[in-house]
Amino acid sequence: MAFQQGLSGLSSSAKALDVISHNVANANTTGFKANQTVFADVYSTTLGANPYMQVGSGVSVPAVRQNFSQGSITTTGNALDMAINGEGFFITKRPVANDLQMFYTRAGEFQLDKDGYVISANGYQLLGYPGAAGAGDPQPIRVPFDAGKPAETSQVEMTFNLDAGQPAITAAFDANDPETYNFSTSVQVYDSLGIAHNLTFYFRKTAPGNWEVYGSFDGDSTLVTTNPIGTLTFDGAGALTSSPNLTVNVTSPLANGADFGGGGDGTVDVTLNATQYSLASSVTTLSQDGRPAGELASVSVTKEGRLQARYTNGDVKDIATVAIATFRNPNALISMGDNMWAASLESGQAAAGIPGSGTRGFITGGAVESSNVDLTAELVNMIIQQRAYQANAQSIRTQDQILQTVINLR
Numbered sequence: 253m254a255f256q257q258g259l260s261g262l263s264s265s266a267k268a269l270d271v272i273s274h275n276v277a278n279a280n281t282t283g284f285k286a287n288q289t290v291f292a293d294v295y296s297t298t299l300g301a302n303p304y305m306q307v308g309s310g311v312s313v314p315a316v317r318q319n320f321s322q323g324s325i326t327t328t329g330n331a332l333d334m335a336i337n338g339e340g341f342f343i344t345k346r347p348v349a350n351d352l353q354m355f356y357t358r359a360g361e362f363q364l365d366k367d368g369y370v371i372s373a374n375g376y377q378l379l380g381y382p383g384a385a386g387a388g389d390p391q392p393i394r395v396p397f398d399a400g401k402p403a404e405t406s407q408v409e410m411t412f413n414l415d416a417g418q419p420a421i422t423a424a425f426d427a428n429d430p431e432t433y434n435f436s437t438s439v440q441v442y443d444s445l446g447i448a449h450n451l452t453f454y455f456r457k458t459a460p461g462n463w464e465v466y467g468s469f470d471g472d473s474t475l476v477t478t479n480p481i482g483t484l485t486f487d488g489a490g491a492l493t494s495s496p497n498l499t500v501n502v503t504s505p506l507a508n509g510a511d512f513g514g515g516g517d518g519t520v521d522v523t524l525n526a527t528q529y530s531l532a533s534s535v536t537t538l539s540q541d542g543r544p545a546g547e548l549a550s551v552s553v554t555k556e557g558r559l560q561a562r563y564t565n566g567d568v569k570d571i572a573t574v575a576i577a578t579f580r581n582p583n584a585l586i587s588m589g590d591n592m593w594a595a596s597l598e599s600g601q602a603a604a605g606i607p608g609s610g611t612r613g614f615i616t617g618g619a620v621e622s623s624n625v626d627l628t629a630e631l632v633n634m635i636i637q638q639r640a641y642q643a644n645a646q647s648i649r650t651q652d653q654i655l656q657t658v659i660n661l662r
Contacts (some may be wrong), residue, residue, distance in 0.1 A: 255651055260310025261644030264291060267313045268637045275625045276634075283323070283359030283591050284623040286630075290315040320582050323358075323624035325616050331552050332370060334360035335621040338613020340576035341593065343390055343604060344376035354379075354602065356577055359591035360620050364551075368395045370559070374590045380572040384558050386606035390575035393559060400546030400563025402446025406514030408439055408500075410453075411525040411537040416490060418533070420457045425466050425480070427454060427473040433466065435533035441520070442542035443510035446565075451500065451520070453481075461486045461528065469502050477501045477518075486528035498522040543567060553617030557607035576612040577602035 268289040278284040294309040325335045336342070341356035347369065361373045370378040370393040379390035418434045426432045433456040441451045454466040463484045469475040478501050485494040504518030505511050513519045525537075546565025553559055557574035579585065584598030595602055607615045 255648060257308065257310040258644045258648035258651065260294065260312065261647070262641060264289075264311045264313050265637045265641040265644060267316075269634065269641070271316055272630050272634050272637065275630050276627065279623055279625045279627050279630075281359075281591065281623050282361055282620045283357060284625065285321075285323075285358065286319045286623070286625045288317045288319055289313055290317055318583055318585070318587075319624060321624050323621045325619050326622050327619045328361075329618060330361075330363070331550060331618055332362040332364065333618055333620050334362060334553055334574065335616040335619045336360070336576065336607075336613045337616050338611070340578050340607075340612040341602075342372075343379040343575050343577050343602070344372055344592070345379060345392070347371070347375060347377050347392075353594075354577075355588060355592040355594055356585065356602065357592045358621055364395060368397055369393065370395065372591075374592075376592075378574065380557070380559065380574045381606065382572055384570040384573055386573045386609075390604055391572075393572040393574070395548075395551055395559070395561060395571055397548060400543075400548070400565045400567035400569075402442060402444065402545045402565070403541065403543045403567075404444045404512055404514070404516065405441035405451075405520060405540045405542030407521050407523070408441070408451070408540045409523045409525070409537070410437070410439075410535060410539075412437070412535040413527045413529055413531050413533060414455055414457075414463055414484075414486075415533045416486075416528045416530045418457050420459055422458075425454070425456060425464070425473075427452070427466070427468045427471070432456065434463075437535045437538065439538050439540055441512075441540055442544055443506055443508070443512045444516060445508065445510040446543070446545035447508065447510060448544060449506075449512075451502075453522075455484075455533070461488075463528075465498060467500050475503045477503060481522075484524070484526060486526075490528040492524070492526045492528075496524045496526065498524065553615055555607070555614040555616065557615045573606050574615060575604045576607050577604050578610065578612055579603070 271287045271289045275286045292312050292314045294312050295306060296309045344355050345351055362370050362378055365371050377392040380393040381388060423432050433454040435455045436452055438450045438452040440448050442448055449470050452468045456464045458464055464480040465482050466480050467476040481500055482498040487493050500520040500522055502512055502518040504513055543565045546563035546567055548561055549564050550562045559571045561569045561571050580600040581598055584596050585593035586596050588594050605612055
């Protein structure tokens, strides 16, 4: 009788249509991986059966396999969104203390909760490693709402020209008397509290090709403990022949109690890229390495998975490195819904590491991985299964007609 074969065909085609419909329904689900129906033929055999007279008993569905091929990456504009370009899964957990159950996802739609933890769309916490080292056990990633740490100025660099046509000055230097120096320029520097100060340099020509350099701190030359700071010597072509490196010593700690200079000792190293041409004295570039305190401005993710906090003072801090898990047999992961999987005995335990290590993919920040469902292929498969369902129904109908003919025999 063909009833058994036909019924198995109907059941298998219905199962395949369920899988196709599930894929189609999730064509726009972030991080979704399409499923594929695996068919197998069925034979009833007995010991000593004639291999030339075997008739199959139909079809079965031994497995529904997951397709973990890469989905396209779509930019979202949300800095905390992440897409894995390659193998691996994000590791998440429930926001419950001491909950050791891990869940794995390819859906990188992340955001911050009220406590600063990076969470998925369903509220699960994203796990990673502290800082940029990628060592230890993955922990929930938390973005601290702190201030960007200030930094004391320890180095100043200037590029400038001193006018060769300036007259030599013999009067004693006085920072408050412009007649006692030929040129001055100031740079804003910072103490250990992030407070800005003016460090001023005065250039005074004493003889052809010779210039003395003096300094003042917040307009007070007495706070610079060694004046003049140094002497600059130029050759006949206007090139600097003396050492371009000077050291400014400022009284530290300052009146406000803050430290200043490299290590708080009041010492600032100055590098001078100087020329002496018959041009007006002017500064081309002026830079220093200090910074004020700053507020958290934004958070971004590098391709290596480093979550970086950027502050208004230009400070950049590595908060954590996103952990990526891989499995020996990802097809055996258990689908938990909400774009998540859980490990099983067949999948093996998760092997966590940093993005780009081993076979783990890199991270694309500000983007998500789209579903890998090929909608055109799914619609074609739907037609194929519909035809298969109709054909199996027809085989049952034909068998029924044959049986009815036998019953109607007189």
